[in-house]
Amino acid sequence: MDGLILQTLNGLDKGSAYAMIALGLTLIFGTLGVVNFAHGALFMIGAFCAVVMNGMMSLSYETIDPAQLDFLGQPMKVETTYLSSWVGPDLSAALIDWSVPLSLLLTVPVMVLIGFVMERGLIKHFYKRPHADQILVTFGLAIVLQEVIKAFFGANPIQTPAPGMFEGSFDFGVLMGFDPNAIIYPYWRMVYFVFSLLVIGAVFAFLQFTTFGMVVRAGMADRETVGLLGINIDRRFTFMFGLAAAVAGVAGAMYGPINAPNYHMGMDFLVLSFVVVVVGGMGSLPGAVLAGFLLGIVESFASLNEVKMFIPGIDQIIIFVIAIVILLTRPRGLMGRRGVMEE
Amino acid sequence: MFRLDRQDAGLLVFVAVITLFAPILLNPFAEGSAMAQFNAGYPDLMQRFVIFAIFAIGFNILFGLTGYLSFGHAAFLGIGSYSAVWMFKLLSMNVIPAVLFSVIVAGVFSLVIGYVCLRRSGIYFSILTLAFAQMSFSLAYSVLTPITNGETGLQLSLSDPRVLDGKTTTGALPETNLFGVAMNDTLSVEALGRVWQFSAGYYFCAVLMLIAFYISIRIFRSPFGMMLRAVKSNQQRMRFTGLNTRPYALAAFVISGMYAGLAGGLMAAMDPLAGADRMQWTASGEVVLMTILGGAGTLLGPILGSGFIKYFENIFSKINDTILHQWFAFLPDGLENFVVAVIYPFVGKGWLLTLGMLFMLVVIFLPGGLIEGAQRLRKLFARTPTGAADRRAPASKPAE
Amino acid sequence: MGILEVKDVSKRFGGLRALSDVNLSIAEGALHAIIGPNGAGKSTLLNVLVGKLLPDTGSVTFAGQSVLGRQPHQINQMGIARVFQTPEIFGALTVLENVLIPCFAKRDGAYRLHALEAVRDETAINAQAEAMLVDVNMQDKRHMLAGSLSRGDKRRLEMAMCLVQEPRLLLLDEPTAGMARADTNNTIDLLKQIKATRPVTMVIIEHDMHVVFSLAERITVMAQGTPLVEDIPARIKGNPKVQEAYLGTAHA
Numbered sequence: 001m002d003g004l005i006l007q008t009l010n011g012l013d014k015g016s017a018y019a020m021i022a023l024g025l026t027l028i029f030g031t032l033g034v035v036n037f038a039h040g041a042l043f044m045i046g047a048f049c050a051v052v053m054n055g056m057m058s059l060s061y062e063t064i065d066p067a068q069l070d071f072l073g074q075p076m077k078v079e080t081t082y083l084s085s086w087v088g089p090d091l092s093a094a095l096i097d098w099s100v101p102l103s104l105l106l107t108v109p110v111m112v113l114i115g116f117v118m119e120r121g122l123i124k125h126f127y128k129r130p131h132a133d134q135i136l137v138t139f140g141l142a143i144v145l146q147e148v149i150k151a152f153f154g155a156n157p158i159q160t161p162a163p164g165m166f167e168g169s170f171d172f173g174v175l176m177g178f179d180p181n182a183i184i185y186p187y188w189r190m191v192y193f194v195f196s197l198l199v200i201g202a203v204f205a206f207l208q209f210t211t212f213g214m215v216v217r218a219g220m221a222d223r224e225t226v227g228l229l230g231i232n233i234d235r236r237f238t239f240m241f242g243l244a245a246a247v248a249g250v251a252g253a254m255y256g257p258i259n260a261p262n263y264h265m266g267m268d269f270l271v272l273s274f275v276v277v278v279v280g281g282m283g284s285l286p287g288a289v290l291a292g293f294l295l296g297i298v299e300s301f302a303s304l305n306e307v308k309m310f311i312p313g314i315d316q317i318i319i320f321v322i323a324i325v326i327l328l329t330r331p332r333g334l335m336g337r338r339g340v341m342e343e
Numbered sequence: 344m345f346r347l348d349r350q351d352a353g354l355l356v357f358v359a360v361i362t363l364f365a366p367i368l369l370n371p372f373a374e375g376s377a378m379a380q381f382n383a384g385y386p387d388l389m390q391r392f393v394i395f396a397i398f399a400i401g402f403n404i405l406f407g408l409t410g411y412l413s414f415g416h417a418a419f420l421g422i423g424s425y426s427a428v429w430m431f432k433l434l435s436m437n438v439i440p441a442v443l444f445s446v447i448v449a450g451v452f453s454l455v456i457g458y459v460c461l462r463r464s465g466i467y468f469s470i471l472t473l474a475f476a477q478m479s480f481s482l483a484y485s486v487l488t489p490i491t492n493g494e495t496g497l498q499l500s501l502s503d504p505r506v507l508d509g510k511t512t513t514g515a516l517p518e519t520n521l522f523g524v525a526m527n528d529t530l531s532v533e534a535l536g537r538v539w540q541f542s543a544g545y546y547f548c549a550v551l552m553l554i555a556f557y558i559s560i561r562i563f564r565s566p567f568g569m570m571l572r573a574v575k576s577n578q579q580r581m582r583f584t585g586l587n588t589r590p591y592a593l594a595a596f597v598i599s600g601m602y603a604g605l606a607g608g609l610m611a612a613m614d615p616l617a618g619a620d621r622m623q624w625t626a627s628g629e630v631v632l633m634t635i636l637g638g639a640g641t642l643l644g645p646i647l648g649s650g651f652i653k654y655f656e657n658i659f660s661k662i663n664d665t666i667l668h669q670w671f672a673f674l675p676d677g678l679e680n681f682v683v684a685v686i687y688p689f690v691g692k693g694w695l696l697t698l699g700m701l702f703m704l705v706v707i708f709l710p711g712g713l714i715e716g717a718q719r720l721r722k723l724f725a726r727t728p729t730g731a732a733d734r735r736a737p738a739s740k741p742a743e
Numbered sequence: 744m745g746i747l748e749v750k751d752v753s754k755r756f757g758g759l760r761a762l763s764d765v766n767l768s769i770a771e772g773a774l775h776a777i778i779g780p781n782g783a784g785k786s787t788l789l790n791v792l793v794g795k796l797l798p799d800t801g802s803v804t805f806a807g808q809s810v811l812g813r814q815p816h817q818i819n820q821m822g823i824a825r826v827f828q829t830p831e832i833f834g835a836l837t838v839l840e841n842v843l844i845p846c847f848a849k850r851d852g853a854y855r856l857h858a859l860e861a862v863r864d865e866t867a868i869n870a871q872a873e874a875m876l877v878d879v880n881m882q883d884k885r886h887m888l889a890g891s892l893s894r895g896d897k898r899r900l901e902m903a904m905c906l907v908q909e910p911r912l913l914l915l916d917e918p919t920a921g922m923a924r925a926d927t928n929n930t931i932d933l934l935k936q937i938k939a940t941r942p943v944t945m946v947i948i949e950h951d952m953h954v955v956f957s958l959a960e961r962i963t964v965m966a967q968g969t970p971l972v973e974d975i976p977a978r979i980k981g982n983p984k985v986q987e988a989y990l991g992t993a994h995a
Contacts, residue, residue, distance in 0.1 A: 561859050565859060568862075569843065575835065
């Protein structure tokens with residue numbers, strides 16, 4: 001029993017990432033009708049925004065402090081971050097410690113900007129082209145973004161630690177009456193899960209309760225009619241793209257402490273997120289979120305040793321197997337609507 | 344000739360002549376000259392030209408004719424390589440059984456995978472094939488290690504049984520061969536003050552490429568090929584014309600899978616090792632790019648595209664900053680450093696970046712590929728009325 | 744016994760009765776029109792006839808065989824061809840190839856992987872397709888891409904693709920929808936010519952009364968999912984029931 005709970009919890013953080021990426025993919029697909037193979041790259045760029053934030057805060061200059069001597073007896077060189085010379089050492093240490101959550105301040109504007117530029121500069125010209133062309137051009141873009149990040153940050157993962165107060169784990173087991181250490185769960189993963197719920201909730205609330213969101217939902221249901229109503233959809237589409245990019249970006253930025261960012265994490269997540277979208281049902285936002293969490297948890301269960309002993313390698317392929325079964329038996333996915341992407 | 348009409352026969356002869364004289368044609372610059380680095384006529388690279396040409400020709404039969412965009416064909420390439428290496432390990436170092444086996448195994452796999460994936464079309468098909476390829480890739484790295492040897496890759500070893508060859512006595516690993524002619528044999532001929540090298544392995548691959556190309560011409564001109572184009576154009580009409588579209592698409596999928604298996608088998612025959620990295624999604628993306636760069640749905644396109652990409656991959660990978668500084672030495676220092684800094688990320692290890700850019704540029708500006716580009720140029724200069732010429736090269740824009 | 748027999752066919756969509764107890768018998772060789780106001784169930788009936796929809800009850804037989812539950816290509820192979828509201832042709836192929844494909848389908852069945860024969864070596868089939876193009880007067884356009892044809896030509900090509908298979912039954916779904924008057928008249932002439940020269944049975948679903956009354960030998964008027972009257976055109980015009988079906992809502 002405790003094992004079951006532990007695996008469910010373990011699946012939640014990956015599931016949260018899947019859900020947020022899949023949400024963005026579905027938003028873009030549902031409103032703009034574009035299949036965005038570069039969405040994983042946006043997730044990855046978000047993660048690197050956290051890296052950049054950390055790096056910016058740690059920018060420092062050297063001074064020679066005659067009061068201290070190093071081991072050779074020379075006056076010691078001291079590195080001082082600009083940040084600490086501005087706000088004082090205590091606050092600056094705290095800020096650097098909190099660099100990952102703080103990086104959201106950087107991530108959101110950067111991602112929205114990237115989203116705008118991508119939509120206006122590239123995607124816009126592909127609305128009327130066949131889906132194959134959309135796939136190909138965004139696929140090329142994904143390679144480019146990935147390689148640019150690799151050129152700047154190198155091929156190795158870069159550690160982005162969580163704030164000190166979230167290090168360590170929480171013992172759920174004790175809370176629920178199991179033995180101590182039966183269910184321990186890192187604090188940051190909890191934070192990530194709650195964060196994802198907030199983001200997803202905010203997107204849904206935005207779509208549900210604003211006029212803008214209403215138009216977007218109407219557009220997802222029937223694009224042509226909304227266009228005929230004389231509503232300027234173009235600007236809203238651009239905005240939707242920015243929003244989807246921002247959701248992917250913050251998902252990536254906060255994921256850093258769970259899995260150190262590397263340049264190919266985008267593609268790793270993209271393939272799975274596509275599967276999530278397909279399983280959830282193309283064009284269905286609740287479907288994408290539900291399938292995201294579901295597949296995250298299933299994947300976590302499949303990596304149990306007991307399961308792996310039974311069917312070796314199942315953890316590697318379980319998601320694909322589910323996708324194939326779903327596509328063959330329920331072509332529209334769990335919650336897909338009729339008429340979306342059918343011949 | 345060979346039951347081809349004059350134009351197609353001409354095309355085949357043209358490609359055959361280029362291929363056979365490639366070791367000479369691709370080495371226009373004298374050794375040691377500054378331009379020698381642009382030569383492409385050495386065996387390793389030429390082998391890659393023809394092997395990837397086979398891969399792309401096969402992919403074109405699926406994507407170019409039926410419009411089904413597969414993102415998983417590298418899996419069949421990898422499967423072909425593994426099968427061939429196993430043949431080398433178990434049966435014989437002769438390349439014939441290895442290549443045959445890799446084609447058959449890839450064919451069986453593509454039959455199964457194609458049967459499942461072709462239940463859906465459009466983007467669902469693309470995602471399904473991508474999922475299958477990723478699945479094969481991760482399986483090859485994990486559970487299937489006894490068959491694939493995981494991250495190390497599958498290699499020959501002295502203790503392999505090699506039933507037909509018998510035990511090796513020399514203590515060295517045996518070489519792949521075609522009835523005694525080693526694949527890495529080269530014939531060096533001195534002429535015109537230079538040494539020309541003719542590699543046995545290259546010619547073996549080249550002959551198979553020509554056969555593959557010939558078969559693809561025949562398929563293009565057959566009722567089957569016409570049906571495949573009809574699948575791309577209008578499946579609804581096809582069904583109401585009394586045709587079942589699925590067997591046609593599946594046949595195209597299997598044929599292209601076998602071509603990929605042949606290419607993978609040949610890669611192993613040239614260099615007997617196989618690794619899972621051949622199955623990665625970037626490899627699948629590369630063959631898509633080769634096909635659309637050359638011109639999807641055209642006969643010559645895939646050959647052009649694969650040659651173009653493999654050539655520039657080779658050239659670009661060799662360029663480092665020293666070479667760049669040499670090139671731009673004529674510029675003032677500051678400008679030189681600037682130009683080098685701008686170009687550097689795209690060359691050397693930055694080849695993938697160039698590839699991605701190329702991908703986008705081709706899709707945006709030249710969806711019909713190099714062939715369409717050439718046609719546009721020709722029209723621009725000749726200003727001939729269109730008509731008969733268009734029949735030969737049906738509109739080749741990639742569609743769903 | 745007609746060539747196409749529809750017996751007691753009903754179809755519901757949720758609470759809506761799209762078809763209720765439809766009985767219809769189409770005589771072999773007839774040119775039979777089905778008309779009716781919007782929502783009368785014409786399209787649903789057509790979709791049942793071509794196997795796209797499965798009715799809740801009833802049977803549809805063509806030449807003694809049931810068509811229900813069959814795939815579109817199987818229905819075509821039974822001898823039923825279909826012309827769509829917007830012409831469905833192979834836009835990326837040439838006009839000649841468009842006609843060649845149904846010829847192959849007729850000769851070789853639902854699929855045959857003749858990958859290594861050349862299309863141009865199939866002399867009999869080429870001759871058949873060329874003759875068909877002469878019949879619809881499109882021989883000059885045979886090397887044009889079908890997608891670049893005018894709308895009227897696309898319609899003619901689609902008819903040629905159907906007729907070259909020598910179907911026993913030709914279903915036409917509003918063949919003149921969205922056409923200019925001149926194109927409509929051309930289509931009427933073409934249909935008359937087909938009628939005069941070929942033994943094919945035609946069922947035409949149409950909105951345009953001008954088309955219906957200049958072509959049809961028999962007319963079935965549908966209203967609210969059920970056939971109201973079936974008669975020859977001259978007697979349909981004056982039938983009070985028909986007037987009520989079309990204008991009834993205005994009276995009520």
